[in-house]
């Protein structure tokens with residue numbers, strides 16, 4: 702069944718990827734990824750979207766296995782990565798991890814797995830994913846995620862000021878927020894909910910196999926994507942916010958108040974590994 706992301710895929714880069722705020726935040730993510738994986742190593746990407754991050758890593762000589770549940774996103778990624786060396790593009794649905802039995806690694810060790818910009822928010826329980834990843838990463842392997850937390854100060858402040866209390870507090874809805882995207886004036890929904898794990902909840906679900914090594918806010922002083930246009934129309938304000946975000950927007954203590962947080966884990970050596 703086509704997903705809402707299939708509808709978004711053809712214009713995702715024009716609507717989101719190309720926007721100055723998204724480019725700034727993605728630059729921050731790339732700087733983190735560059736510390737986590739080296740040329741010649743292998744990265745598994747979950748929810749690759751149109752392949753921006755896969756392209757960045759492939760250009761650095763990283764072997765990338767880019768995956769997504771949306772066929773249209775995969776088509777966009779394949780088009781973007783045509784001719785790129787060491788890249789495979791595969792369908793993988795995080796809600797159906799063991800379905801199909803595709804084994805992406807072909808015996809190759811995965812050194813790092815990552816998912817950027819809200820991919821993990823499509824899940825309600827992160828422990829099955831953590832267990833699945835633990836079987837594919839050796840001790841010392843890295844995992845990194847850009848996740849939307851339950852509290853985004855910008856979102857609450859902006860939408861409450863505009864009297865849009867439903868939007869302001871959507872992340873707090875019981876059972877998750879209805880998945881809906883306003884795409885060029887049309888609301889696209891598909892009856893799925895998105896969920897907002899706190900950094901603590903995510904770390905708990907990963908804790909049996911992974912230890913948290915890093916966390917920082919991603920977009921603490923910059924608005925969520927539905928407000929990008931308002932700020933981007935004011936270049937001086939945009940420059941000031943970007944500069945401020947770079948100066949004070951990386952405080953780990955404030956990670957859970959931004960539009961996303963960036964969280965990194967290391968695969969720990971568990972007693973099960975030692976006896977294997």
Ligand SMILES: C[S@@+](CC[C@H](N)C(=O)[O-])C[C@H]1O[C@@H](n2cnc3c(N)ncnc32)[C@H](O)[C@@H]1O
Pocket residue numbers: 706707747748749750751753754768769770771774793794795796816817818819820823
């Ligand atoms: C907001 S986009 C982020 C895309 C990309 N990571 C980026 O940085 O631009 C979320 C992505 O997650 C994918 N996605 C949603 N649910 C998924 C699932 N259950 N399994 C795998 N991918 C999923 C969507 O198709 C979409 O490409």
